[in-house]
Amino acid sequence: MRGLNKVMLIGNLGKEPEVQMLEGGITVAKFSLATTESYRDKEGNVQSETEWHNIVAWRSLADLAGKYLKKGSTIYLEGKIKTRSYEDKESNKKYVTEIIAESFIMLDKPADKAEINASF
Secondary structure, three states, X not given: OOXXXXXXXXXXXXXXXXXXXXXXHOEEXXXXXXXXXXXXXXXXXXXEEEEEEEEEEEHHHHHHHHHHOOOOOEEEEEEEEEEEEEXXXXXXXXXXXXXXXXXXXXXXXXXXXXXXXXXX
């Protein structure tokens, strides 16, 4: 049986995308995305929970993220979950879970720009 690794998020950027050029001219952009869910507790009060996601975009999608996305931008993003491990300075094994972006749609409607849909 085949598996499915698909993530769909709507949220706001927590910081400006950090864009780097790697060897061979490959571009990578990294940024955080906040998704917030609201619900009513037993007393009827509205409660909110925010989850932060580490996003990684590659190549032309990274270029677009660096050019158009800003802190606070609202986007719809599709991608897949990827967990990687590394050793820190004290040789402790650490794990990082990231969303590898496959496409995004800017949901903000700036007066001077048309909607931009980006995918690779």
